[in-house]
Amino acid sequence: MTALLKTEGLCKRFGSVRAVDGVDLEVREGQLTAVIGPNGAGKTTLFHLVTGAIAPDAGRVHFAGRDITGWPPAAIVRAGLARTFQITSVFPELSALENVLLPVLAQRRETARLWGSYAGHPARDAALELLDRVGLVAQAHRPCGQLSHADQKLVEVAMALATRPRLLLLDEPAAGLAPGETERVIGSLRDMVAAGGVTVVLIEHDMDIVFSMADRIVVLHQGRVLADGTPSEIRANPAVKEVYLGGTFAGRP
Numbered sequence: 001m002t003a004l005l006k007t008e009g010l011c012k013r014f015g016s017v018r019a020v021d022g023v024d025l026e027v028r029e030g031q032l033t034a035v036i037g038p039n040g041a042g043k044t045t046l047f048h049l050v051t052g053a054i055a056p057d058a059g060r061v062h063f064a065g066r067d068i069t070g071w072p073p074a075a076i077v078r079a080g081l082a083r084t085f086q087i088t089s090v091f092p093e094l095s096a097l098e099n100v101l102l103p104v105l106a107q108r109r110e111t112a113r114l115w116g117s118y119a120g121h122p123a124r125d126a127a128l129e130l131l132d133r134v135g136l137v138a139q140a141h142r143p144c145g146q147l148s149h150a151d152q153k154l155v156e157v158a159m160a161l162a163t164r165p166r167l168l169l170l171d172e173p174a175a176g177l178a179p180g181e182t183e184r185v186i187g188s189l190r191d192m193v194a195a196g197g198v199t200v201v202l203i204e205h206d207m208d209i210v211f212s213m214a215d216r217i218v219v220l221h222q223g224r225v226l227a228d229g230t231p232s233e234i235r236a237n238p239a240v241k242e243v244y245l246g247g248t249f250a251g252r253p
């Protein structure tokens with residue numbers, strides 16, 4: 001399988017903290033990869049380095065066969081690599097469709113006419129197609145504020161898909177959700193990856209869900225890759241067992 005994303009010796013220090021410390025990683029096209037690890041392991045910093053939000057002290061980032069190290073974030077998005085942030089939000093008073101229309105119109109360099117009609121407009125069809133990809137087309141006309149938290153998270157994912165990424169990085173897409181809702185959000189993402197066209201790397205703390213739904217798991221610990229493999233390989237990995245206490249990371253409930 002092709003490596004869509006590849007990092008080589010990626011490093012980032014904050015003062016004396018080695019947040020990301022020599023990370024070599026390959027993300028294969030068409031997979032759902034989960035990045036796990038205790039608080040402060042360097043997961044979010046790794047995403048920042050890959051998406052150009054911060055520059056690495058050392059190391060390279062290759063995406064879709066190109067060396068994108070040091071590229072501005074907007075150029076990286078245009079190359080097909082999108083992300084969502086640990087904390088994001090939708091406009092609660094706008095419908096799911098209107099929320100997704102905003103980035104679709106921005107992508108088409110058109111100004112939003114929020115009170116206008118988009119009947120028959122290609123942007124409307126594009127937005128509906130994105131909602132369909134996350135399984136939300138039936139909720140398209142409901143105000144986002146009335147949707148469940150899980151559905152609001154999926155609207156955010158649909159918004160991130162507006163740039164037509166080949167790779168989507170999601171930082172804790174299920175943060176703050178009840179366990180059943182987390183399962184639904186990650187399940188929808190897994191279905192979306194299985195349907196083709198986008199590869200997903202997500203940061204997630206719920207181990208049961210990660211182990212049941214990810215194709216591949218990367219364990220970060222103190223800025224380094226502790227283990228990298230299929231869920232069964234990670235479960236059997238002695239180094240991971242040492243960091244985990246009774247199936248959960250130390251410090252995690």
Ligand SMILES: Nc1ncnc2c1ncn2[C@@H]1O[C@H](COP(=O)(O)OP(=O)(O)OP(=O)(O)O)[C@@H](O)[C@H]1O
Pocket residue numbers: 014017018019037038039040041042043044045046
């Ligand atoms: N801008 C910054 N300035 C200084 N230190 C930082 C900065 N960003 C991150 N760090 C430190 O780098 C380390 C890695 O942080 P990071 O946010 O990448 O961890 P994480 O794995 O995403 O944690 P969490 O699970 O809590 O989100 C931590 O020790 C953190 O305090």
Ligand SMILES: [Mg+2]
Pocket residue numbers: 043044045086
């Ligand atoms: Mg984080």
